[in-house]
Amino acid sequence: MTQGPVLIIGAASDIGRATAHAFAAKGHAIQLAARNSARLAADQTDIAVRYGVSVTLHDCDALATESHAGFVDSLPELPQIAVCVVGVLGDQAQNERDIQAAVAVMRANYEGPASLLAVLANRFERRGTGTLVGISSVAGIRGRASNYVYGSAKAGFTAFLSGLRNRLAKKGVHVVTVLPGFVNTQMTAGMDLPAKLTAEPQEVGEAIARAVAKGRNIIYVRPIWQIIMLIIRHIPEAVFKKLSL
Amino acid sequence: MMLSGWGRYPRLDTRLEAPRGEEALRALLADPLIARGNGRAYGDAAIGAPLTAQMRSFNRMIAFDATSGQLVAEAGVQLAEIISAFLPRGFFPLVTPGTKFVTLGGAIAADVHGKNHHKDGSFAACLDWIDVMGPDGVVTRCSRDENADLFAWTVGGMGLTGVILRAALRLRRVESAWIRQTLLPAANIDEAMDLFERNDAATYSVAWIDCLSRGAGLGRSLVMLGEHATRAELDLKRAASPFDIGRRPSLAVPFDAPSGLLNSLSVRAFNEAYYWKGRSGAGESYVNWDSYFYPLDALLNWNRIYGRNGFAQFQCVLPLESSARGMRALLEMISNAGAGSFLAVLKRFGAQESRFSFPMLGYTLALDFPVNARMLTLMDRLDRIVLEHGGRFYLAKDSRMSAATLAASDPRAQAFRDLRQSQSLTGRFRSAQSERLAL
Ligand SMILES: Cc1cc2nc3c(=O)[nH]c(=O)nc-3n(C[C@H](O)[C@H](O)[C@H](O)COP(=O)(O)OP(=O)(O)OC[C@H]3O[C@@H](n4cnc5c(N)ncnc54)[C@H](O)[C@@H]3O)c2cc1C
Ligand SMILES: NC(=O)c1ccc[n+]([C@@H]2O[C@H](COP(=O)([O-])OP(=O)(O)OC[C@H]3O[C@@H](n4cnc5c(N)ncnc54)[C@H](OP(=O)(O)O)[C@@H]3O)[C@@H](O)[C@H]2O)c1
Numbered sequence: 001m002t003q004g005p006v007l008i009i010g011a012a013s014d015i016g017r018a019t020a021h022a023f024a025a026k027g028h029a030i031q032l033a034a035r036n037s038a039r040l041a042a043d044q045t046d047i048a049v050r051y052g053v054s055v056t057l058h059d060c061d062a063l064a065t066e067s068h069a070g071f072v073d074s075l076p077e078l079p080q081i082a083v084c085v086v087g088v089l090g091d092q093a094q095n096e097r098d099i100q101a102a103v104a105v106m107r108a109n110y111e112g113p114a115s116l117l118a119v120l121a122n123r124f125e126r127r128g129t130g131t132l133v134g135i136s137s138v139a140g141i142r143g144r145a146s147n148y149v150y151g152s153a154k155a156g157f158t159a160f161l162s163g164l165r166n167r168l169a170k171k172g173v174h175v176v177t178v179l180p181g182f183v184n185t186q187m188t189a190g191m192d193l194p195a196k197l198t199a200e201p202q203e204v205g206e207a208i209a210r211a212v213a214k215g216r217n218i219i220y221v222r223p224i225w226q227i228i229m230l231i232i233r234h235i236p237e238a239v240f241k242k243l244s245l
Numbered sequence: 246m247m248l249s250g251w252g253r254y255p256r257l258d259t260r261l262e263a264p265r266g267e268e269a270l271r272a273l274l275a276d277p278l279i280a281r282g283n284g285r286a287y288g289d290a291a292i293g294a295p296l297t298a299q300m301r302s303f304n305r306m307i308a309f310d311a312t313s314g315q316l317v318a319e320a321g322v323q324l325a326e327i328i329s330a331f332l333p334r335g336f337f338p339l340v341t342p343g344t345k346f347v348t349l350g351g352a353i354a355a356d357v358h359g360k361n362h363h364k365d366g367s368f369a370a371c372l373d374w375i376d377v378m379g380p381d382g383v384v385t386r387c388s389r390d391e392n393a394d395l396f397a398w399t400v401g402g403m404g405l406t407g408v409i410l411r412a413a414l415r416l417r418r419v420e421s422a423w424i425r426q427t428l429l430p431a432a433n434i435d436e437a438m439d440l441f442e443r444n445d446a447a448t449y450s451v452a453w454i455d456c457l458s459r460g461a462g463l464g465r466s467l468v469m470l471g472e473h474a475t476r477a478e479l480d481l482k483r484a485a486s487p488f489d490i491g492r493r494p495s496l497a498v499p500f501d502a503p504s505g506l507l508n509s510l511s512v513r514a515f516n517e518a519y520y521w522k523g524r525s526g527a528g529e530s531y532v533n534w535d536s537y538f539y540p541l542d543a544l545l546n547w548n549r550i551y552g553r554n555g556f557a558q559f560q561c562v563l564p565l566e567s568s569a570r571g572m573r574a575l576l577e578m579i580s581n582a583g584a585g586s587f588l589a590v591l592k593r594f595g596a597q598e599s600r601f602s603f604p605m606l607g608y609t610l611a612l613d614f615p616v617n618a619r620m621l622t623l624m625d626r627l628d629r630i631v632l633e634h635g636g637r638f639y640l641a642k643d644s645r646m647s648a649a650t651l652a653a654s655d656p657r658a659q660a661f662r663d664l665r666q667s668q669s670l671t672g673r674f675r676s677a678q679s680e681r682l683a684l
Contacts, residue, residue, distance in 0.1 A: 042307075045307060045308070049308060050306055
């Protein structure tokens with residue numbers, strides 16, 4: 001595989017940064033995209049100093065869907081690999097009271113990321129090569145009272161990635177779906193997460209780079225999550241609805 | 246939450262925060278705090294009383310100049326990261342402790358030493374400048390020329406002068422990732438010290454010492470010398486990619502061993518086997534940098550082999566003139582107690598002028614003991630021997646000495662205390678260790 005540039009959208013996140021490091025370590029040039037990307041100047045230098053690769057910064061708002069085609073056009077080069085890390089956890093209780101807040105969470109986890117990857121997918125398809133990576137979540141596997149607004153949007157995104165993979169499978173373009181369980185990041189700061197089930201951002205970044213290299217379709221980062229979700233999927237709805245999860 | 250150092254003793258309650266960026270760190274200064282790097286100090290040096298500021302988010306590299314070998318990086322960057330970024334380009338840390346999982350902040354605050362102290366000095370030797378956030382939240386750049394007092398007290402100051410944010414350090418040029426090691430057996434402590442003196446020109450030197458052997462064999466050791474291998478001396482295959490050592494497997498200790506596992510019998514058996522294996526393999530060989538400098542790092546969480554109660558390190562340095570007598574007295578006390586330390590290391594230090602750093606001209610001995618009443622009593626006795634011989638103790642390893650012992654061993658402690666008072670540092674930067682030692 002060539003060491004073409006890797007685009008990271010949502011690069012200010014811990015998972016985004018770690019993913020950038022994992023690809024830069026393999027010699028890829030890096031394009032860091034985020035809202036107000038100028039604040040990533042320290043990361044830009046850090047990655048360039050460590051790995052001796054070129055790193056560029058790009059503004060991108062996942063919610064401004066009309067700007068996505070222009071954003072991709074403005075990149076110095078169409079990336080070889082594009083990773084969309086964008087997501088918003090939101091506050092479930094607030095989402096129940098304030099429907100506009102819920103809609104914002106739905107848009108940031110589904111509409112925005114799907115729109116960005118849709119634009120990239122068409123360019124990659126035309127070129128006939130490339131890998132798209134979408135970070136969804138195990139929360140999208142089954143809706144739970146504690147976070148179904150976030151979960152449902154991730155479910156939409158997961159289905160979108162699956163469809164995209166199916167569509168592009170014969171076109172030389174590969175799609176990787178990442179379903180991390182708990183990850184120790186800004187999003188989960190202050191939460192009391194079980195250590196054995198919680199990955200470090202570096203683990204996620206390295207797992208993504210490996211999945212891309214090996215052409216994997218769906219990864220859970222920590223394998224135990226695959227088992228947990230298998231169980232969760234198979235609980236009969238009549239039982240599931242009474243559980244507090 | 247409950248937090249401990251690498252020795253898992255003591256475990257103390259503290260509030261742990263991991264500020265992201267300078268602003269967030271400044272906001273924490275409302276409470277007395279201590280910075281924490283990667284928690285490789287053995288005792289309570291990086292446990293805040295009451296607040297601990299984990300520096301993991303300060304982990305960016307800022308600039309590298311391949312001509313001078315100067316790296317500018319944030320304080321949370323670990324030596325392991327520096328090696329993986331720069332060894333392939335022919336650079337290695339000038340000074341490194343026995344684990345690569347230390348942060349720059351921790352290496353500076355403890356002014357760590359490596360196997361080359363007698364030649365190159367302590368970590369301070371590679372520093373061009375550091376940025377320190379003081380009690381008022383103001384960041385001051387300091388070096389030997391600029392704010393020289395702050396620089397001198399911060400290097401070796403165990404985090405008690407402020408939070409180190411960034412540093413400029415010079416790396417050493419190397420031609421390969423290999424070390425030419427020379428292994429010299431010594432039948433007892435006198436022979437070992439004689440070997441150190443005669444091999445003063447070696448870049449690296451350290452001795453593994455069997456502290457269970459007695460009588461004429463008291464302090465029998467394996468002295469290990471090392472030099473960075475030049476490319477020309479490597480075999481063709483290695484010379485073709487001189488920085489490639491292949492993958493080194495690592496193992497994790499999955500659970501706490503039962504506390505009695507490392508008893509004097511198992512240590513004795515290990516020491517016996519290790520010494521004779523070393524003796525038979527004496528001579529020259531090429532060892533990769535990772536196995537040479539960081540043999541323990543391949544065994545992740547090895548601190549668990551001492552069991553739940555944890556363990557304590559005992560590291561002292563004795564002045565050159567009393568080293569022979571003092572080391573003998575220490576080793577006799579240890580072997581009589583049958584308290585074999587698994588890892589016992591002897592090393593010659595060169596001369597060092599510093600405000601509060603540990604090293605001085607002489608010999609340093611590092612040992613570890615499981616924590617229990619008997620061992621704690623033994624360590625108190627060892628303290629006394631060190632005091633009688635004019636030696637002092639390494640705070641990065643200490644977890645149990647008394648304030649009186651520190652005061653008796655090191656007159657500089659009073660000067661440091663006075664400085665902290667006069668600069669309003671005492672109420673701002675405080676660790677469980679600084680409380681225990683009345684710093
Ligand atoms: C296996 C092993 C081998 C070792 N070998 C050696 C050796 O050969 N030579 C040697 O000298 N040491 C050795 N050490 C000790 C180790 O090098 C020191 O304890 C070092 O300070 C640990 O760095 P850290 O980043 O883990 O710091 P921590 O353990 O987290 O902190 C150590 C001290 O540094 C301070 N500190 C950390 N970061 C900052 C910061 N940003 N600003 C201000 N203060 C800060 C803390 O307050 C604390 O006082 C060894 C330790 C282990 C576990
Ligand atoms: N942490 C976990 O346990 C966990 C588990 C499963 C899945 N995930 C997923 O992993 C991804 C990364 O999350 P994280 O844990 O690293 O948390 P995070 O730091 O909150 O990352 C989310 C990122 O999305 C970006 N973002 C949000 N809205 C955006 C928008 N409109 N336009 C552009 N960027 C936008 C944020 O950028 P700003 O910096 O500009 O706000 C932020 O960088 C998310 O998709 C998350 O859902 C996380």
